Amino acid sequence: MAARRGANLGKWLVSGPPLLYLVVFFAIPTLIMVLASFRTPGEFGGLAPLVEDGKLDLNLDSYARLLSDAVYVQIFIKSVWYALLTTLFCLLLAYPLSLLIAQSARRHRDLLLLLVILPFWSNFLIRVYAWMIILGPNAALARTVNSVLAWFGHEPVPLLFSSFAVLVCLVYVHLPFMVLPLYANLEKHDLALLDAAQDLGANAWQRFWRITFPLSLPGVYAGAALVFIPALGIFAIPDILGGPEDSLIGNVIKQQFLETRDWPFGSVLSIVLTVAALLLAGLAAWFGRRNLGARQTNA
């Protein structure tokens, strides 16, 4: 009994402090925000008093506003679209890279993988800034593109402050999130399957589409979730590289909190964003697991 109590005491002594910290600085702020989404905005920004004339002031006004205002629904759709495109392009770039690393000699793998992760550790804003330089109007790329366009008799196009700049940078920033789970999956493949397929007469393309790719789907779904969630909530990239048309949901949230100071509406947008991100990522994870399960029962 005493030992049992000792173990319990130990558990609380070890888990207590981090638990307390995360309750105070993560769980409570999140709950306050959820509550704020049902409150009325204050006259000078922030929140109106919770209790007014002895009545609790909780309502669904801000949620109704989100659904009734087409602008916000459109921005949500645009954000999901950008995040999906980012996920797709990350997948297209990451697949050959991960396949190469998984197929290279064991002693090279760690280094090749490290080379993918390393840029990810440099400051996020530096990586955004790098694209400002590359796509800048005076840089070699813009001049080349525009001289080619001029040759075809086309008006010059700005590369910077455009949807193109936003998408390129979104892909650039999130690429490692796709490579890591893909590699982790591809590395575990049983190469004997490919040999067997070859013996049965499958060509390289068939071997890829009918063996490697289906087997890698759990990795694809995991990578898609890891790219999609952060890409959906981004605000700095459209802010720095985008034009006025490229405002995404993250930018609207930032605006609600720092400029308009409509906290209830900002909270609603943040909650809907998080729920959408987690729902879509959860869906991806579920697909991945179901796929894996189906394969295992077939085998």
Added chain:
Amino acid sequence: MRRRTVALWAAAVAGYAFLYIPLVIVVVYSFNNSRLNAEWVGFTLDWYDKLFHDQEMLEAAANSLGIALVVSAVSTVLGTMAGVAMYRYKTRLLSVLVLTPIAIPEILMGVSLLIFFVLLNFTPSVVTVALSHIAFCIGFVAIVVRARLAGMDESLTEAARDCGATPLQAFRYVTLPLIMPGVIAGALMAFTLSIDDFVITFFTSGAGTVTLPLQIYSMIKIAVTPEVNAVSTLLMLLTLALIVVASRLTPTLLRSD
């Protein structure tokens, strides 16, 4: 087969080029003797000289370093405790609270902490920034420490207990030395995450507090100047050094398996 290998290599080289060319350009232009980041004119160290005389930038750097040191120290202690607790005991609530901040969009944590601090009448400052950073760094430290614990022989701790060590002694003299590389790697990770953080800092810092990423943000919102390249280069060097140290300490940290 050969043609396929060549195609794969070509695609992968393109992938690596895509990852590295932007960063190389930032570094190269930090030594460029021209205000425009467009063409190579000649070598200079002027931008670094300018950087070291930029009072705002120096203040931002001091803030960032100070915050990162405190965040790294506190989140290493709390994160190690969380990692140990998650490994040894069934702690569902703790696991959820440790892992969710990593899984949700960063902006959610930023705005919820903003509301929280304002409602509590906390004036935004380096303190609110550090408190917020600790909240998301704990999880990263906990994951590294738990991974390290999973790779160690738990019977060693039991042996120490059988030999009469108190739980604290067993932890201090057996478990802690064994998981130390993981703990140090976690500390370095927390330091890097804190010094690099932009989104959460942006919402919790208020108008008066600058950190390096905030300073870089406000500079590039106004204009592209090679001084940003210089500070970026130094920041990349610092991060690189920390990563090298961290990977030396825990060879498995950067490994996929």
